[in-house]
Amino acid sequence: MIRAGVVGATGYAGAELVRLLSGHPCVRLAAVSSVSFQGKPLSEVYPAYYRLCDMVCGTQEEVVAQSDVVFAALPHGLSQELAKECFEKGRAFIDLGADFRLENEEDYREWYGGTYLYPELHEASVYGLPELFREAIRGKKMIANPGCYTTAVPLALAPALKNGLIQKDSILADCKSGVTGAGRTPTQNTHYPELNEGMSAYKVASHRHTPEIEQSLSHVAGEKVKVIFVPHLLPVNRGILATCYAKLTDSVTMEQIRDAYGEAYGGEYFIRLLPQGRSADIKNVRYSNFCDISLHIDHRTNTFIAISAIDNMVKGAAGQAVQNMNIVFGLDETTGLRIVPPAF
Amino acid sequence: MIRAGVVGATGYAGAELVRLLSGHPCVRLAAVSSVSFQGKPLSEVYPAYYRLCDMVCGTQEEVVAQSDVVFAALPHGLSQELAKECFEKGRAFIDLGADFRLENEEDYREWYGGTYLYPELHEASVYGLPELFREAIRGKKMIANPGCYTTAVPLALAPALKNGLIQKDSILADCKSGVTGAGRTPTQNTHYPELNEGMSAYKVASHRHTPEIEQSLSHVAGEKVKVIFVPHLLPVNRGILATCYAKLTDSVTMEQIRDAYGEAYGGEYFIRLLPQGRSADIKNVRYSNFCDISLHIDHRTNTFIAISAIDNMVKGAAGQAVQNMNIVFGLDETTGLRIVPPAF
Amino acid sequence: MIRAGVVGATGYAGAELVRLLSGHPCVRLAAVSSVSFQGKPLSEVYPAYYRLCDMVCGTQEEVVAQSDVVFAALPHGLSQELAKECFEKGRAFIDLGADFRLENEEDYREWYGGTYLYPELHEASVYGLPELFREAIRGKKMIANPGCYTTAVPLALAPALKNGLIQKDSILADCKSGVTGAGRTPTQNTHYPELNEGMSAYKVASHRHTPEIEQSLSHVAGEKVKVIFVPHLLPVNRGILATCYAKLTDSVTMEQIRDAYGEAYGGEYFIRLLPQGRSADIKNVRYSNFCDISLHIDHRTNTFIAISAIDNMVKGAAGQAVQNMNIVFGLDETTGLRIVPPAF
Amino acid sequence: MIRAGVVGATGYAGAELVRLLSGHPCVRLAAVSSVSFQGKPLSEVYPAYYRLCDMVCGTQEEVVAQSDVVFAALPHGLSQELAKECFEKGRAFIDLGADFRLENEEDYREWYGGTYLYPELHEASVYGLPELFREAIRGKKMIANPGCYTTAVPLALAPALKNGLIQKDSILADCKSGVTGAGRTPTQNTHYPELNEGMSAYKVASHRHTPEIEQSLSHVAGEKVKVIFVPHLLPVNRGILATCYAKLTDSVTMEQIRDAYGEAYGGEYFIRLLPQGRSADIKNVRYSNFCDISLHIDHRTNTFIAISAIDNMVKGAAGQAVQNMNIVFGLDETTGLRIVPPAF
Structure with missing residues (x-):
């Protein structure tokens, strides 16, 4: 089982990741973190998850320590340090934020007002839109997950x-x-x-x-x-x-x-x-x-x-992140994602 | 008071006309008609109007007989005969359907599959989008009210x-x-x-x-x-x-x-x-x-x-029809339409 | 014309009052106040009112000074001082909050956690549910407007x-x-x-x-x-x-x-x-x-x-407040309130 | 694999059954029927199912012939003949309609205006609300699935x-x-x-x-x-x-x-x-x-x-029907139903 962790689990993208990972046959949800709700069970924030995911929100550090793959669902700008930590510890890292999406730092500076702290991480990362750029994703461990x-x-x-x-x-x-x-x-x-x-x-x-x-x-x-x-x-x-x-x-x-x-x-x-x-x-x-x-x-x-x-929230965020994880870990790309959409 | 009649009063545009005309200070709602609900009070179809507009739906003929201005809120294709009747009896006629909107009969044939039965009526009518074509409207009695x-x-x-x-x-x-x-x-x-x-x-x-x-x-x-x-x-x-x-x-x-x-x-x-x-x-x-x-x-x-x-339903249908009526009857164009939109 | 003022005009009840008073034939909206948006036009808070009510939000004092009737749409607990000021200056006062609704101070203490600062004002005020207690309202100038x-x-x-x-x-x-x-x-x-x-x-x-x-x-x-x-x-x-x-x-x-x-x-x-x-x-x-x-x-x-x-927001707040105002000022109770509800 | 069939698959309860059965690990959806859409793929009626359930709607007879368990999602009154057919052919039968829910025929007559055509089937059937009447369900093959x-x-x-x-x-x-x-x-x-x-x-x-x-x-x-x-x-x-x-x-x-x-x-x-x-x-x-x-x-x-x-549509219809099927076939009651509800 892949041990998966979610940093920023109480935002919408994070919560959706938890839902999808809970149903993934090759994944065990290992840890979740939240700055706002640290120490509280996730199901207190989202009562829909009551008795299904009552895991208590811990720290970012705990997530990194306990996971094979770390998903980051953070506000823009907060992923770079976390990426570095994952990189150094050999964790797979899938970022649902924008910090690694733009290849051109100038664009990042203009549209987000930030700078690239660790250019080598940007070199190591890849843009994870599988249907267009699948081959580039294979073999990588640091994925910039596209926006919606x-x-x-x-x-x-x-x-x-x-x-x-x-x-x-x-x-x-x-x-x-x-x-x-x-x-x-x-x-x-x-x-x-x-x-x-x-x-x-x-x-x-x-x-x-x-x-x-x-x-x-x-x-x-x-x-x-x-x-x-x-x-x-x-x-x-x-x-x-x-x-x-x-x-x-x-x-x-x-x-x-x-x-x-x-x-x-x-x-x-x-x-x-x-x-x-x-x-x-x-x-x-x-x-x-x-x-x-x-x-x-x-x-x-x-x-x-x-x-x-x-x-x-799925193909535009958490689902695509799981799809990317499947690629990174060599699973069938649809594992855990073969969901029939409800008709109403 | 202008006696106003609505043909097709139980459709949405017709019902909205009734609501606006009911609040118009220079208008008396004289008659309404409906093929589907003839003989029934309008408030049975729209309970929101209960005790405020309990007028019984009559026939198209009755509307023409009792009104100075006839509003037609009919499915496309059904207005031409009514227009002719109004024209002959000297009624002002405001058509919320499409039969008189297109100047080029060829367009009408291509997009609506109909023909122009009375070319002289199309000559006599004018397209009622006041903010763009106000001058053309003045002095006319047959108005093609634009769609939404x-x-x-x-x-x-x-x-x-x-x-x-x-x-x-x-x-x-x-x-x-x-x-x-x-x-x-x-x-x-x-x-x-x-x-x-x-x-x-x-x-x-x-x-x-x-x-x-x-x-x-x-x-x-x-x-x-x-x-x-x-x-x-x-x-x-x-x-x-x-x-x-x-x-x-x-x-x-x-x-x-x-x-x-x-x-x-x-x-x-x-x-x-x-x-x-x-x-x-x-x-x-x-x-x-x-x-x-x-x-x-x-x-x-x-x-x-x-x-x-x-x-x-208002500027895109019934409200603009009332605005056109105001022009036709020489009233201030905003009469009955100075409504503050609700904020929520 | 009755000069009407609204204290707390940027809350929902206050904004609805403004909308209804704007359409009242015997009322001139004289002043509005807001603590949160003082100095800003009401239409900046509610763009639906743009060009229709661009009045700038002033202070509570300005409202009292410029109005014959003061409507208060304040959070519970903030009306008593305002009521006193209106009482002393002879303004009619209609309170959309709860401070004057309960006859028994003990109930107020238990459910709202407050006390009655000016018992004489509570004596002078009356509960404004006209269909049940109309006779008690006539002749009064201080009205506790019921909740929804x-x-x-x-x-x-x-x-x-x-x-x-x-x-x-x-x-x-x-x-x-x-x-x-x-x-x-x-x-x-x-x-x-x-x-x-x-x-x-x-x-x-x-x-x-x-x-x-x-x-x-x-x-x-x-x-x-x-x-x-x-x-x-x-x-x-x-x-x-x-x-x-x-x-x-x-x-x-x-x-x-x-x-x-x-x-x-x-x-x-x-x-x-x-x-x-x-x-x-x-x-x-x-x-x-x-x-x-x-x-x-x-x-x-x-x-x-x-x-x-x-x-x-209407019969449960602002509309009933206007109805009460009509009673206080001897107008027909339905003045400004004969609205046909939209059918959709 | 249990071969499951759905009679009345194009109604809402039927369509929801198809969705849940598609995700059930021990079930193969064998056949679906619809009177209104016979000959058409289910995904034409519900485009959400496109490429996931394109099965063509057949007849009720085909469903019975090809299934181990027949779910009926029919208007009230139409289940009794189907139940008889299933009974005679030894199919498990789970009825989402009301025909077998009331133990007292008098109640059925009063509230539904129908009669019990085959009293022995009513003897053989059981009311399938597992949390209250689980023991009665075990060993039965004809289930009256409760309403919502x-x-x-x-x-x-x-x-x-x-x-x-x-x-x-x-x-x-x-x-x-x-x-x-x-x-x-x-x-x-x-x-x-x-x-x-x-x-x-x-x-x-x-x-x-x-x-x-x-x-x-x-x-x-x-x-x-x-x-x-x-x-x-x-x-x-x-x-x-x-x-x-x-x-x-x-x-x-x-x-x-x-x-x-x-x-x-x-x-x-x-x-x-x-x-x-x-x-x-x-x-x-x-x-x-x-x-x-x-x-x-x-x-x-x-x-x-x-x-x-x-x-x-789930615990009040299709989900409970699957839960009942699990009981009838001796599976863990939660099989195919361990769904984390979405938080938004």
């Missing part, structure tokens, strides 16, 4: 971009996120009466996931790609819907597009390419690690529209 | 388009609608457990409002304009959020944009141009006739983003 | 109790409240993802409204009455549904019950006694001052069931 | 009733149900805009689950017990919250109560007796087979309050 938008948008567009079916300078992603994406801390705009029956965009064209999306798409395209990215907050608990637009290159047909997506994703368990005529819905992927993708063409304007839906 | 998306998108973009600030061939509208937009008839996809906690696009790049949006924008631009239009269904009761994108023309600044919008809408009671830094939210316009608009630039990609929010 | 549960439960049961149709020692109220009842301050249990799709009871048999409900019912019954009262938090914004139970006295019929309710409430504009066969729904009273009541008998157990529905 | 309310209410009250801690003639259950309880067929009152932001009681004191609740409680009490039962419809997808009230017998303490519940449920995996001070919340049991129970006393009125929360 940064999973949904690249998966929606990669095959079209890679195959030259869309114009690289025309990409636009209008995204809609469930509220768990805003984290566990209560704020005015996530207070029930103010969010319920509302909807608005936020951080318009200024969200931190922008450079991360561009980084992945640029790798796929083989050249620098920019995107217009506008996120919206949606009155549902879970889910990212990414409606992605790009101009088609000349005389591209839906058949060519479906061929490209079929080739890219035909063997991917977690990507469900929907039959023509359906439209991806966050409803259908909740609580699962699936990414549903539907493909559309606006013939009137020669525009390609790819819509992807994921559960932001 | 077709109010939100043109209002968001018109000043930028008119002033040449955006590229005409780059317009994209990613829209999100509350469920009342789907009407009162229960369907599988509006069944509570299937829509709740879900979100998806529908009629991707094929929604009937496309030619209507293009018609308004083309009038504003002075030339034929095409748009990419994708609507989404949102798990809230009311509201349209239109996130509209277009490439800026060379070296346009936010100052120029705000000047253009200020000039266009500075005198408009129902348009609230939000202060820089805010983002339009459907929450803030519910139950009111306001259209909130926020303006943004993505400097990285030189893209203009205008976001508009309306209540689809 | 304490409006819904007594209105549901009073006629049955008064007419001896139910057993006084068998009363049970199982109540369900929308989230605005918890106020504007974000907390963990009102954080959207934790409340959404959930439901639970809170303060089981220990809610502070218990003695207030009992006080009103005891007045009606003419003797001390106790109730079992359990509130629940409901994932909706607005509304109280009070499902009230009591054993019928011997051989009471529905006809007798309806007679009693008809006699008590037949002339009450704000109480809608529903036709037999319907069940009160919070949906139908939202944004209005109505209290819908449905009456049922469980013949198998000889139990009376009365269900009342109100909007907790 | 009829699981939640008896579990909440049984230990108190059995131990004489409450007065048998004072039981009242005020219940709140998620919308999936109303089934998959769209209706006006489950149409999203009409249910959202609303709440009301329905079938007040006349719901068909009443005699079934009384039957279980009467068995526990050893004498005929009546209950006041009022269900409410709640704007959430899943969950039953049962707030149950009864007068305490003389001088009963919380310690006695907790002892009784501890003794009754201490060994029950699926019942979580909450620590004193917490209140059961449907949030915490969603998608799982748990029944959370919290215990309260209103000392002012000497009233016992037990609140239970279940997922109506």
Whole structure:
């Protein structure tokens, strides 16, 4: 059994990790930590886990000491020291935060206001979006787990971009996120009466996931790609819907597009390419690690529209982290993640 | 007092009209009709109206006979005969359906599958989006009341388009609608457990409002304009959020944009141009006739983003119909519509 | 015009008062105050009010100085000094908090942990539930405005109790409240993802409204009455549904019950006694001052069931406060409150 | 592997069965049937199941032919013929409908309007609420699976009733149900805009689950017990919250109560007796087979309050059916049902 530990277990991503790891057949949850709730059982914070995960929150140090793999679900900026400790002690390290996601430190400085403390760790780490960069992940022990938008948008567009079916300078992603994406801390705009029956965009064209999306798409395209990215907050608990637009290159047909997506994703368990005529819905992927993708063409304007839906807490966070752990430990990638999404 | 009648009073738009007309100081609700509920009091269909509007649903003929102004809230295709009857009897006629919205019969045939039975009525009618086409409305008695998306998108973009600030061939509208937009008839996809906690696009790049949006924008631009239009269904009761994108023309600044919008809408009671830094939210316009608009630039990609929010049942249907009635009858345009939207 | 001021205008009850007073034909909103947002326009806190109520929040003293009637929407315990100031300056004073609701100081001490600073003010004040105690209100200038549960439960049961149709020692109220009842301050249990799709009871048999409900019912019954009262938090914004139970006295019929309710409430504009066969729904009273009541008998157990529905922010707070103001100032009681509730 | 079949697989209970059976380690889903969708893959009806359960809906006969255990998720009245067929062919039969739940045919006639076609089948069947009647289930092959309310209410009250801690003639259950309880067929009152932001009681004191609740409680009490039962419809997808009230017998303490519940449920995996001070919340049991129970006393009125929360589709339908199957086939009762409920 792999001994797994979660640092930051009382945030939403951490709590979701605990849930998924509890059901993983090759994992024993070894330790959890929380600064805010140290000394308290996790089930006191999340009564849903009562009698199922009553493990008491300890310290970060305890987690590192007792685990083969350490998952970090920390606010941005707090992962680097922990990564170093794991690195030195030979622990596998999977970071759900942003500290190791951007290859270019300049981007990190500009969008997050931080610096890279240990460049060698950034060298040793790899960006863990398996469906696009699986080969790079194998053999690594330090994984930068992608964010939610940064999973949904690249998966929606990669095959079209890679195959030259869309114009690289025309990409636009209008995204809609469930509220768990805003984290566990209560704020005015996530207070029930103010969010319920509302909807608005936020951080318009200024969200931190922008450079991360561009980084992945640029790798796929083989050249620098920019995107217009506008996120919206949606009155549902879970889910990212990414409606992605790009101009088609000349005389591209839906058949060519479906061929490209079929080739890219035909063997991917977690990507469900929907039959023509359906439209991806966050409803259908909740609580699962699936990414549903539907493909559309606006013939009137020669525009390609790819819509992807994921559960932001699973494929957009904890589920993908487990998927990465499976790769790191040489397990079948779907182990512990073969969940049938509830229909309602 | 103006005697007002509503044909199709038991659909959502009709019922909302009844609510607004009941609070209008210059109007007496004279008659309502419904094919499905003829002979039943309206408050039996909508218990919220109990003891406030217990008027019994009669026939279309009765409405025409007893009203100075007839509002039609009928399924598309059923308004033309009623329009003719009103025309012949000298009634003002305000149609909340689509039969008179498209100037080009070819568009109507292509998108709605119908034909124009009485071309002279189409000559006599006018498209009732007051903030853009007010002068054309004055003096007319037959009004084609715009749809919800077709109010939100043109209002968001018109000043930028008119002033040449955006590229005409780059317009994209990613829209999100509350469920009342789907009407009162229960369907599988509006069944509570299937829509709740879900979100998806529908009629991707094929929604009937496309030619209507293009018609308004083309009038504003002075030339034929095409748009990419994708609507989404949102798990809230009311509201349209239109996130509209277009490439800026060379070296346009936010100052120029705000000047253009200020000039266009500075005198408009129902348009609230939000202060820089805010983002339009459907929450803030519910139950009111306001259209909130926020303006943004993505400097990285030189893209203009205008976001508009309306209540689809009010500014997107019944409220705008009353606004049009006010114009037709020479009243102050805001009469009966000076509603403070509830904050929660 | 009556000059009205609101102390605590940025809480939910205060903000709702502003909305209702803005639409009142005999009132001019003279001043608003807020400790948290002093110096800021109200519309910055509630963007729904943008351009409609941009009044800047001042101090409590300014409100008293500029108003004929002062509404207090303050946390419990903070009203007494303000009441004294209003009393001395001859202002009418309507308190939406609990400081003046309980006639028995002992109850106040037990349930709120406070004392009565100015007994003469408590003498001068009156409990403002017009449908039950209207005569006592006339001529008074200091009104203790009832809470939400304490409006819904007594209105549901009073006629049955008064007419001896139910057993006084068998009363049970199982109540369900929308989230605005918890106020504007974000907390963990009102954080959207934790409340959404959930439901639970809170303060089981220990809610502070218990003695207030009992006080009103005891007045009606003419003797001390106790109730079992359990509130629940409901994932909706607005509304109280009070499902009230009591054993019928011997051989009471529905006809007798309806007679009693008809006699008590037949002339009450704000109480809608529903036709037999319907069940009160919070949906139908939202944004209005109505209290819908449905009456049922469980013949198998000889139990009376009365269900009342109100909007907790209107009839349960701000609307009733305006109704009380209308009485104090000799206006028609429904002035400014003849609102048709939206059907959806 | 047990070959399991589901008759009526496209209703909500049937679809949930498919989801749970798909994750059961000792079961192979052998066949599904649907009258409405015969010939169509289940994933066309429920896109959440795409590529996970694309099994084509066949006929009832096919299900019986190919299965060791047949689950029936049919409208009331349609199970008796199917039961007979299974009985004759030696199939285990688990009925999620009501046809075999009531021991007294007279009750069935009164509440469901049907008759017992094959009395011997009613002799052979047993009521499958394991935590109360486990011993009776062992060795049986025909199980009447309880309904949702009829699981939640008896579990909440049984230990108190059995131990004489409450007065048998004072039981009242005020219940709140998620919308999936109303089934998959769209209706006006489950149409999203009409249910959202609303709440009301329905079938007040006349719901068909009443005699079934009384039957279980009467068995526990050893004498005929009546209950006041009022269900409410709640704007959430899943969950039953049962707030149950009864007068305490003389001088009963919380310690006695907790002892009784501890003794009754201490060994029950699926019942979580909450620590004193917490209140059961449907949030915490969603998608799982748990029944959370919290215990309260209103000392002012000497009233016992037990609140239970279940997922109506799992412990209130499909999960309990699987639990019963596990008993019938001699498996550990929790097999396939050890699910950690999601925290959000």
